[in-house]
Amino acid sequence: xxxxxxxxxxxxxxxxxxxxxxxxxxxxxxxxxxxxxxxxxxxxxxxxxxxxxxxxxxxxxxxxxxxxxxxxxxxxxxxxxxxxxx
Ligand SMILES: [Zn+2]
Numbered sequence: 001x002x003x004x005x006x007x008x009x010x011x012x013x014x015x016x017x018x019x020x021x022x023x024x025x026x027x028x029x030x031x032x033x034x035x036x037x038x039x040x041x042x043x044x045x046x047x048x049x050x051x052x053x054x055x056x057x058x059x060x061x062x063x064x065x066x067x068x069x070x071x072x073x074x075x076x077x078x079x080x081x082x083x084x085x086x
Contacts (some may be wrong), residue, residue: 009036012032
């Protein structure tokens with residue numbers, strides 16, 4: 001067995017130790033029993049973001065999206081129609 005890697009749960013932010021050979025076998029969180037890898041982006045607050053960055057031994061991809069940008073994205077179809085509204 002190889003050295004375990006630390007993987008922070010995207011659901012409860014608990015740090016799990018997962019043997020590297022089990023990373024592709026759908027490991028679940030030891031605390032909340034949810035899958036550690038969901039295949040979807042996770043929205044994080046500041047504390048959860050800090051934990052994900054500081055406590056993960058696996059790469060973390062970050063996409064920063066401000067509130068204004070997110071609000072515009074939510075209204076994307078309306079904006080693309082030249083502001084005519086849905
Ligand atoms: Zn969890």
